[in-house]
Amino acid sequence: MKKVLPFLVFLLVFSACAPVGISISKNSPQKKFGDDAHYFLALQAADRGDEAEAQRLFKISRKKSNSLIAKRSAEALTLLGSVSDRIESAQFLAENYTDENSLVTACQELFNHSEYAKIISLTDGISLADSKNELIKLRLLSLAQKRDSRFDSEFFKWYVSRPLSSEHLESYATYIALLNEKNKNIEAESEKFQKDLNKRSLLESQLAPDYKEKPYSESDSAQNSIVPEGGFDPLFEALSEAENPEKTIMEFRIAVFHRSYKLTIDQIDKIFQIYKNRGEEVDSQILSDIGKSTLYGTKDYFTSARKFDTLAKELPREKAYFAHFYAARLYDKAGRYPRQTVSRFRSALESTDDAPQFDNCLWYLLNFQLRTSTDDIISTLTEYGSRINDPEYFDDFFESLSILLLSSHRWQDFYKVWKTTNSNFSDYTQGKYAYISGRLIEEGLAQGDEGLKTRQTVEAYTQVLNSNSSLYYKVCAMERLNVTDKALIESYLLKKNAKGAENASGNAESPxxxxxxxxxxxxxxxxxxxxxxxxxxxxxxxxxxxxxxxxxxxxxxxxxxxxxxxxxxxxxxxxxxxxxxKIPRELLERNFPQFYKSIIDKAAKEFEVPDYLMYALVRSESFFDAGATSKAGANGLTQLMEATADDEARKLKLGDNYDIFAPETNVRMGCHYLSSLISRTDENNELLALYAYNAGLTNVRNWVKRFRSDWSTTGKASYQPAGISMDLFLESLPFAETREYGRKVIAAAAMYAYLYDEKLPCETVREIMY
CATH class of the missing domain: 1.25.40 (Serine Threonine Protein Phosphatase 5, Tetratricopeptide repeat)
Structure with a gap:
């Protein structure tokens, strides 16, 4: 029996999920799937180690199955059979499937068998600017193996036209090897030339002593010349300089990639000179690298900024973007130059039609203004906010802006950002700003527009419920509006608005x-x-x-x-x-499952914690991954730190040999820990306990103390336990992770209680928050 191939080892069938265990159809799977069954039977044959049968069935499937299953069969065949079989299969895959993934798979297998000429032929039409880096790498390595003259130019173009990737770095050794080989050849040719020249000089001196006074003439007969027709390879000149310009540029890029800015900043003038000598404009990627090198490598930010100002005047509009952008960042780092900083950012925004560049520049400008003026932020958003291309890219900025405006009591400005800037918000940010604006108006902190305060708050909450906002803001809006009608709740939870003509699933569904x-x-x-x-x-x-x-x-x-x-x-x-x-209710249930039900229900009952709160905690902490370990060292379903787990194990008398990853042990310790935190917070507040679970009880107590003091200066009615209402308290917490944690747990708890305990979302939110 042949050994199962590595590619197919992971296809082993678990007996618990084998066909007999899961198929309840009277018809066998083979009859049910017709010709498509050949693919799955081939996988089973590979699982048994019967490679010949697997190959036979995959070939049938490649011919008779539906297009996608036939493609999977064609991919599998590239790893089966003899070398010639695999080469034929790879060729078939590349010629019959036009997508780049298939071409990459085919070329990888062809490369394994040294079929370099075929790879070159198959990849002749790919774009060095847009194709997958893995595919380009395979082409270039094949060109190198065949000593194809196109290698140098294509390799250099690939290196300077795109952001560097692992594929760039992996293939650079091949470039250097070829360069060294070429240099050795040139050195050998040079040495031979020198020896021949010495012999000729010696012979001529013996035949005609006065010849020493005669200079060598370029008009001498070509047949006596040692110089090859067309002259020496240009690399010959590089030998005298101990480098070549392409290599210098590429090594500059690699050093920038590795953030060796102290080294690269000294190379900038040389890079500019190389392009000048070549009579070419500096590539955009190189300009970006030069900007990074200067920004992080210089000690004189102001002088460097002025140099970029000068450079911007010499570059065409689309490349001047980089000069303006880095001039702005350098003026920012220099300090005391806010006017120049904003001016250069604005010049950069007006110099580009590239969506990612525009968004990146605007993001930096807005974050700079977070440190200077909220009035300027509103002005910038009013001018440029509608031109945002990727709204999600700005979510972190709007989160920071939210904290700034709330903590500085700029409540009316918060409303302005939402209502008057006409910014292209993401669904999440739109819901967030609508809900908080409604709450600020409801609390009398923001005036909103003219008209009844109640009407404006209802409109804000209704907008949240009718949008594609996050579940957290939806369940909070339901609480504020006291939505109790189950049909209405279902419509808010199980429906999302279309964003355009193209549906969210992208292309048409594929049978x-x-x-x-x-x-x-x-x-x-x-x-x-x-x-x-x-x-x-x-x-x-x-x-x-x-x-x-x-x-x-x-x-x-x-x-x-x-x-x-x-x-x-x-x-x-x-x-x-x-x-x-419309979203099926079953998908909502699958999104909030009750994994480890017996374990979680038992622990929740033992320590008198609402079961829906424990499900929400486990989902938010570990996504029900019992083996999860965080970067901070938290472990298991409830993500306990070792010190906390040791303390809980002692309290629960589990001994020293407990397994922190064992689901029952971990959930029991986590549940007991949450219960103890609830008892140690003011008024046994579950939400404060959740914050303490994430950020520590000391931090939470300090926050509560500070917010009580700060809120007392507003002259507004004080709420318990934090002075401010708990939803606005959440939005003002200084830890971003804790804010997001609170939102996730509250939303999940409301869903678990609604789906499995028939508890209205508004009731759950009210219990946890108030």
């Missing part, structure tokens, strides 16, 4: 992709489901996501492999976030 997923389920290949769903998620329906998520959770229960639970939740969460239009 082929759906069939492939169902096949993995029917034939018992759960380990293939998540990666396949993710690869084709834009072409799969909501029901496909629900089915895949449900299947994986069943496999987790049957096989005791928790990784399937995590994959199940990831599918549901991604699909829920990307869906527009």
């Amino acid at each position: 082929d992709a759906s069939q492939l997923l169902k096949g993995y389920e029917e034939f018992g290949f759960p380990q293939r489901v998540y990666s396949e769903w993710f690869a084709n998620r834009n072409n799969l329906s909501i029901q496909d996501a629900i089915d895949a998520s449900s299947f994986l959770s069943r496999c987790a229960e049957a096989s005791k492999d928790n990784s399937y639970n995590v994959q199940s939740l990831r599918i549901a969460a991604r699909r829920f976030e990307s869906t527009e239009g």
Whole structure:
């Protein structure tokens, strides 16, 4: 029996999810899937180690299955059979499938078998500016192996036209090897030339002593010349300089990539001179690298900024962007030059039509103004906010702005940002600013527009509920409006507005992709489901996501492999976030599952913590990944630090040999810890306890003390326990992680209580917050 190939090892069938265990259809999977079944039967054959049978079935599938399954079969065949079989399969894949992923797969296999000429032929039409870096790397390495003269120019163009990647760095050694080889050849040719010249001089001196006084003439017969026709390779000249310009530029880029700015800043003048000598404009990527090198390598920010001002005048508009942009950042770092900083950022904004460049520059300008003037922020947003291309890119800025405006009591300005700047907000930020603006008007902190305060607050909350905002702001808006009608609640929770003509799932749904997923389920290949769903998620329906998520959770229960639970939740969460239009309730349930139900219910009951709060905590902390470990060292389902776990183990008398990753142990300790935090907060406040779970009880107590003092200066009625209302308290917390944690847990708790305890979202929010 042949050894199972590494590519196919991960296709092993878990017995708990084998076809017999999951298929309840009277018809066998083979009959149900027809010709498509050949692919899945081939996977089973590979699992048994029967490579010949797998190859035979994959070939049938490649010919008869639906387009996607046929493509998967074609991919599998590139790793089966003899060398000639694999080469033929790779050639077939490249010639019959036009997408770059297939071409990369084919070229990788062809490269493994040294089929460099075929790779070059297949990749002749690719773009060095836009194609996948892996594909370009395979082409260039093939050109190098064939000593193709195109290698040098294409390699250099690739290196200077795009952001550097791992593929660039991996292939640079090949460039250097070829350069050294070429240099050795040139050195050898030079040495031979010198020897021949010496012999000629000696011979001529012997034949005609007075010849020494005769200068060598270029008109001497060509047949006596040692110089090759066309002259020496240009690299010959580089030998005398111990470098060549292309190599210098590329090594400059590599040093910038590794942030060796103290080295690169001394190379900038040389880089400019190289381009001047070549009679070419400096490439945009090089200008960007020069800007980074100066920004992080110079000690004289002001003088450097002035140099970039001069450079901007010499460059065409689209490249002047980089000069303006880095001049602005240098003036900022120099300090005391706010006018110049803003002016140069604005010049950069007017110098580019590139969407990412525009957004990046505007983001820096707005963040600079966070340190200078909120009035200027509003002015900038009014002027440029509607031109934002990627709204999500600015979410962190609007989060920082929110904290600034609330903490400085600029409540009316908060309302202005939302209502009058006409900014292109993301769905999240739109909901956030609408809800908080409504609360500020309701509390009498912001005046809003003319008209009744109640009407304006209702309009703000209603806008949140009818938008694609986050669940947190939706359940908070339901609480403020006291939404109790179940049909209305369902409509708010299970419907998202379309953003345009193109639906959220991207392209049209693909029956082929759906069939492939169902096949993995029917034939018992759960380990293939998540990666396949993710690869084709834009072409799969909501029901496909629900089915895949449900299947994986069943496999987790049957096989005791928790990784399937995590994959199940990831599918549901991604699909829920990307869906527009009506959302099935089942997808909401899959997004808020009750994994480890018996363990969590038992711990919640033992320590008198609401079960929905514990489910929300576990989902928010670890996404139900029992083996999760954070960068800070928190472990398990409830993400306990070792010191906290040791303390809880002592209190619960678990002994010293407890397993922090064991679900029952971890949940029990986490639940007891949360219960103790609730008892140690003012008025046994669950929300303060959750903040303490995330940020520490000392921090929370300090925040409460500070907010009570700060709120007392407003002359407004004081709320318990923090002086300010708990939703505005959350929005004003100094730790971004804790703010987001509070939002996630509250929203999840409201969903768990609604889905499984028939508790209205407004009731859950009220219990936790007030």
